[in-house]
Amino acid sequence: MTIDMSPNLVLVGVIVVLVTAGVYLLLERSLSRVLIGVVLIGNGANLLFLVAGGAAGRPPIVGLEPEGRMSDPLPQAMVLTAIVITLGMTAFLLAMAYRSWQLHQHDEVQDDVEDRRIARLAARDERAFEDADTEESTTTLDEEAAETRDETDDGEPVPVPADGATDQQSHDRTTGQEDR
Amino acid sequence: MSEYGFLVPLPVVVPLFGAGLALALYRRPRLQRIISVIALSIVLVVAATLLVLADSGPIVVDIGGWAAPVGIDLVADRLSSLMLTVSAAVTLCVQLYSLAQGEADGDESAPVSIYHPTYLILTAGVANAFLSGDLFNIYVGFEILLAASYVLLTLGGTGERIRAGSIYVVVALVSSLLFLIAIAMIYAATGTVNLAQLAERLPEIDADVRLLLQVLLLLAFGIKAAIFPLSAWLPDSYPTAPAPVTAVFAGLLTKVGVYAIIRTQTLLFPEGRMDDVLMWAALATMVVGILGAVAQDDLKRLLSFTLVSHIGYMIFGIALASETGWAAAIYYVAHHIIVQTGLFLVAGLIERRGGSTSLDSLGGLAKIAPVLAVLFFIPAMNLGGIPPLSGFLGKVGLLQAGVQDGSALALTLVVGGVVTSLLTLYALIKAWNKAFWQTPPEPLPERTLPKGMVLPAGALVVLGLALTFGAGPLYGYAERASQALSDRSTYVTAVLPQGGRGAGESVDATREAESEATPTAVATGEEG
Numbered sequence: 001m002t003i004d005m006s007p008n009l010v011l012v013g014v015i016v017v018l019v020t021a022g023v024y025l026l027l028e029r030s031l032s033r034v035l036i037g038v039v040l041i042g043n044g045a046n047l048l049f050l051v052a053g054g055a056a057g058r059p060p061i062v063g064l065e066p067e068g069r070m071s072d073p074l075p076q077a078m079v080l081t082a083i084v085i086t087l088g089m090t091a092f093l094l095a096m097a098y099r100s101w102q103l104h105q106h107d108e109v110q111d112d113v114e115d116r117r118i119a120r121l122a123a124r125d126e127r128a129f130e131d132a133d134t135e136e137s138t139t140t141l142d143e144e145a146a147e148t149r150d151e152t153d154d155g156e157p158v159p160v161p162a163d164g165a166t167d168q169q170s171h172d173r174t175t176g177q178e179d180r
Numbered sequence: 181m182s183e184y185g186f187l188v189p190l191p192v193v194v195p196l197f198g199a200g201l202a203l204a205l206y207r208r209p210r211l212q213r214i215i216s217v218i219a220l221s222i223v224l225v226v227a228a229t230l231l232v233l234a235d236s237g238p239i240v241v242d243i244g245g246w247a248a249p250v251g252i253d254l255v256a257d258r259l260s261s262l263m264l265t266v267s268a269a270v271t272l273c274v275q276l277y278s279l280a281q282g283e284a285d286g287d288e289s290a291p292v293s294i295y296h297p298t299y300l301i302l303t304a305g306v307a308n309a310f311l312s313g314d315l316f317n318i319y320v321g322f323e324i325l326l327a328a329s330y331v332l333l334t335l336g337g338t339g340e341r342i343r344a345g346s347i348y349v350v351v352a353l354v355s356s357l358l359f360l361i362a363i364a365m366i367y368a369a370t371g372t373v374n375l376a377q378l379a380e381r382l383p384e385i386d387a388d389v390r391l392l393l394q395v396l397l398l399l400a401f402g403i404k405a406a407i408f409p410l411s412a413w414l415p416d417s418y419p420t421a422p423a424p425v426t427a428v429f430a431g432l433l434t435k436v437g438v439y440a441i442i443r444t445q446t447l448l449f450p451e452g453r454m455d456d457v458l459m460w461a462a463l464a465t466m467v468v469g470i471l472g473a474v475a476q477d478d479l480k481r482l483l484s485f486t487l488v489s490h491i492g493y494m495i496f497g498i499a500l501a502s503e504t505g506w507a508a509a510i511y512y513v514a515h516h517i518i519v520q521t522g523l524f525l526v527a528g529l530i531e532r533r534g535g536s537t538s539l540d541s542l543g544g545l546a547k548i549a550p551v552l553a554v555l556f557f558i559p560a561m562n563l564g565g566i567p568p569l570s571g572f573l574g575k576v577g578l579l580q581a582g583v584q585d586g587s588a589l590a591l592t593l594v595v596g597g598v599v600t601s602l603l604t605l606y607a608l609i610k611a612w613n614k615a616f617w618q619t620p621p622e623p624l625p626e627r628t629l630p631k632g633m634v635l636p637a638g639a640l641v642v643l644g645l646a647l648t649f650g651a652g653p654l655y656g657y658a659e660r661a662s663q664a665l666s667d668r669s670t671y672v673t674a675v676l677p678q679g680g681r682g683a684g685e686s687v688d689a690t691r692e693a694e695s696e697a698t699p700t701a702v703a704t705g706e707e708g
Contacts, residue, residue, distance in 0.1 A: 026354065031346055038353050045360040052368035074250065075367060078316050082360055085323045089353060092330055096346060103339045109350065110343045112416045118475050129477035129539040129614060 005054045011047050018044035031097035031107040035090060042086040049075040049082070184233050188241040188254045190226045191264055191307035194219050199300035206293035213279055216296045220275055223303065224268040230261040235660065238674040240313070248313075248675050249377045255313035255675060258661035259510060263310045263439050266514045269643060270431050270521045271303045273636040277525055278424035280632025295335065302328035302428070309436050313675055315366065315373040318440060319359055322404070326352050329433060332425045333417065340420050348417035355403035362396035369393065376675035379447050379668055394449045398441065398458075405437030407495055408465040411488045415472065418487075419480035419537075423528025426480065430487050431521030435513055438494050442509065445498055446665040458499035459589050466492030466600040473607045479527050479537040482611055486563060486604055487520055493578055493600075496593050500581050506662035508577030511655050515562075515570040515647050522559045522640035529637060530556070530615065534624050539611060543620030551634065553616050558641050560612060564605035570647035573655070575601055 018040045025037030053075035058065040060073040097107040104110075121127070198219030202212045233239060238257035242248050256264070278295070305325025312318045330352070334345035367373055369389055370381040382390055399410070406414040414434070418426050445452070469489025476482040494516070497509025527537055533549050534542045546553040562569040575597060582594040647654060664670050 026350075031350075034350055038350075038357065041357050042360070045357060045364055048361060048364040049367065052364050074373075075364075078363070078367075078373075081316070081320065085320075085327075085356075088327060089323075089330075089349075089356075092327070093349060093353070096334065096342060096349065099334075099337050100342050100346065103342060109346050112343075112347075114478070114481065115416065118477070122475055 007051045008055065011051050015044045015047045015051070018047070029108045031093065031100060031109060034109070035093045035097060038093065039086065039090055042082070046079045046082055046086075049079045184229075185239060185241045187226050187230055187233070188239055188256045188311060189243065191223045191230075191268065192254075192304050192311065194222050194226075195300040195304035195307070199297040199304065202300060203293075203297040209293065212293065212296045213282075216275060216300055217272075217279070219300055220268065220272045220303065223307065224265070224272050227261065227265040227268040227307075230256045231265045231657075234258050234261040235657065238664075238671060240674050249372055249374045252317050253313040253374070253376075253675055254311045255375075255671070256311055257671060257674070258657065258664055259439070259442065260310045262510065262514060262657060262661060263435070264307060266517050267303075267306055267310070267432050267435075270517055270640070271299075271306075271428060273640050273643075274424045274428045274431075274521065274525065275299065276639075277427075277528075277633050277636040278422075280630050280636070281422075281424065281528075283632065284630040294331065298328045298331045299428075301325075302332065306432055306436055310439060313375050315363055315375060315378065319356075319363060322359065322436070322440075323356060325433065325436065326356065329429060333421050333429070335422065335425065344417040344420040347413055351403060351413040355400050358396060358403070359400035362393060362400055365396065366393050374675070375443070375447055376672045379672050380676075382448055390449070391453055394444075394454055397444050397448075398454060401437045401440045401444070402461070403437075404434065405441060405495075406434050406465075406488050406491055407461050408468050408488070408492070411465065411469065411491070414488055415481055415484040418484045419478065423524065423531060427521045427524035427528065430484070430524050431517045434487065434491055435517050438491065438498075438513055441495070442498055442506070442665070445501075446506065447668055447671060450501075450666075450668065452499075452501040455499045455501050456589060458495055459593055462492045462495035462499055463593050463596045464492075465489065465495060466596055470600045470603040470607065474603060474610075476607075477539045479530060479539060479542075479611055479615065480524070482607060483520070483523055483527060486607065489600055489604065490516055490520070490563070493575065493597060496597065497578050497581065500585050500590065502581060502585060503659070503662045503666050504577070504584055505581040506665055507655070507659040508574060508581050510658040510661055511570075511577060512574035514654065514658070515574045515644070518640060518647065519559045519562045519571065519644045522637060522644055523556070523563065525633075525637040525640060526552070526556045526559065529629055529633060532633070533627055533629055534615070534620075535627075539614045541621060542615040542624070543618045544616070544624070546616035548624065549629070552629065555634070555637055555641055556616070557612065559644055560608040561605075562644050564608055565601040566605070568648055570644060570651060573648065573651050577655070 022037045022040035022042075022044060025033045025040065028034060028037070053072035055071075057071035058069045060070040100107045198215050202215050205211045205215070230239065234256050235258060238255050240248070240256075241254045243252045243254065246252075278299075282295075302325050305321050305323070305328060308321030308324060309318050310321075312321055330345065330349050333348055334341050363373060366378065369385050370378060372378055372381060382393075403410045403413075418429055421429065445454075466489050469485050469487075469492060473482050473485035473489060476485060490512075493512055494509045497505045497512060500506075500509075529552055530542070530545065531537045533552060534545060536542060558569075562571045565571040565575045579594050579597060582590045582597070
């Protein structure tokens with residue numbers, strides 16, 4: 001017993017149109033258009049199940065028809081389930097689009113502002129949050145290098161203290177400031 | 181069917197009944213709470229029993245007594261019952277946490293009467309996806325849990341949640357449509373959607389068609405599991421939900437996608453023609469995810485990015501396509517569910533104590549809330565992979581499997597895994613340093629944390645520690661699970677024991693079984 005599995009070309013054509021239009025609508029910003037896109041692709045998928053079940057046949061009830069002439073009932077069962085699910089999801093999406101319209105007077109999918117903010121900070125090479133470890137100074141490495149000197153280096157001229165303070169004390173004072 | 185077969189449908193049926201009951205009793209919030217806790221406790225007990233029983237072989241139930249290839253079957257093997265047990269434990273903890281939160285905030289702050297039934301339906305959907313031995317029933321399970329998750333994510337319908345929710349819902353719908361199209365094509369190519377029968381029939385069809393089906397399924401599951409570049413929706417949508425909802429989403433929903441990938445890759449497409457692609461995707465997921473986490477200044481968003489990043493580890497283990505790789509991936513999934521959920525619960529506690537999760541305004545929590553500090557520090561170190569915690573064990577297992585594989589790509593991923601682990605530690609330590617050690621820019625509000633919220637979060641942290649102490653037996657279990665995955669015949673003969681047909685009553689009337697499969701499927705679908 002061979003079962004006719006050649007697809008119905010009209011159904012295939014309809015699936016192509018439905019999915020193409022659906023994908024186009026999915027790429028829109030407005031939720032209600034996205035919703036229509038989802039419905040179209042969903043129906044395309046349902047038709048795909050029918051094609052997957054092979055050629056149409058007689059009702060699949062045992063005793064009414066010889067088994068070879070029945071259509072495959074399993075895809076029909078799956079399509080029924082899928083239709084119910086798509087219906088539920090459509091209702092939810094519709095409610096959400098309506099709520100969005102209530103809140104913002106439009107139903108467009110909005111951008112994630114938080115993402116944008118982080119991206120802007122990164123573009124300016126700033127830290128995402130202030131941290132006590134963040135150095136306040138804006139001195140570059142070159143400037144720091146120019147100010148830093150070796151503590152054991154006695155090569156530089158010792159300033160003559162007018163008030164009699166020792167060399168060691170003034171040295172401490174400068175390094176102390178640098179550390180701070 | 182074994183004598184314990186009656187246990188297998190319970191994790192799906194009990195929460196669904198509980199949900200119906202809770203919805204009917206919407207005027208009695210106290211009764212609703214009791215019902216949901218009882219239902220989830222029953223699921224946990226049943227799942228733990230299945231975990232023990234499934235170790236000696238898969239337990240198969242043909243629903244309604246209709247034989248397997250046409251009727252729907254539920255299979256509790258080692259992998260699915262391990263996932264089920266971990267998820268049941270996590271959902272119970274999160275439920276207790278949210279109960280305490282509801283009591284602390286008063287019932288006016290959230291529509292609790294909706295929350296409980298929806299949460300139960302979510303757990304039923306997760307259990308159905310884990311247990312199902314039928315591709316279409318996995319789809320139904322996904323839809324049940326997704327429908328519940330849409331409601332939970334947009335609970336209250338504030339502007340921010342609607343914004344996040346619309347992204348989440350649209351992306352999830354697209355992945356569902358892809359999954360549906362994949363199922364239709366698989367049915368067209370093989371004439372079955374039963375996983376065991378597919379394992380027998382798929383090798384017989386054209387190799388290129390098989391590759392197409394594999395890619396379609398991977399795309400659908402990849403969106404749900406948040407694999408880069410299909411992961412951008414996750415950090416946008418998760419952080420806006422209430423803390424317990426984010427926690428359970430982060431712990432479970434992506435892992436259902438990972439589970440589906442493990443199941444289909446091992447059982448249906450064992451020749452692994454997509455393994456190299458999966459490897460690259462795993463590397464990109466790990467690195468891109470964690471770089472995103474490093475840049476964030478909000479604790480919840482930071483954790484969402486680490487979630488994406490660590491999905492990469494699991495995909496790495498799956499793509500290795502060896503028993504050691506799978507075992508490590510399974511252990512890692514169990515570890516990650518518990519630790520990530522725990523961290524999100526603690527983030528909820530931080531938000532409560534500090535008034536915000538933004539690292540800009542937090543500070544000094546270690547001094548004013550030392551318990552909270554411990555609760556954050558342990559899972560954070562665990563996620564970063566500090567020995568001897570379970571994150572370290574899972575990562576070592578993955579790295580070992582990668583080195584064992586020895587290919588250049590696998591070794592690249594080993595390096596990538598180590599770098600990601602270090603960057604995770606960096607991101608978490610940075611957050612810890614700011615939120616817990618430094619002085620806050622403005623003094624934090626004086627609040628106390630309800631014990632009922634701290635205890636469940638603490639329980640999850642302790643459970644994460646138990647993964648370390650119980651690592652020997654658990655890792656052994658994961659190894660046995662992965663052996664069963666590579667020896668596919670165990671699964672196939674368990675589902676189709678006698679001449680390619682399940683143990684139902686309809687051996688002599690296949691057609692009747694087919695027409696009867698309809699009401700079962702539709703009834704399950706309507707619950708979603």
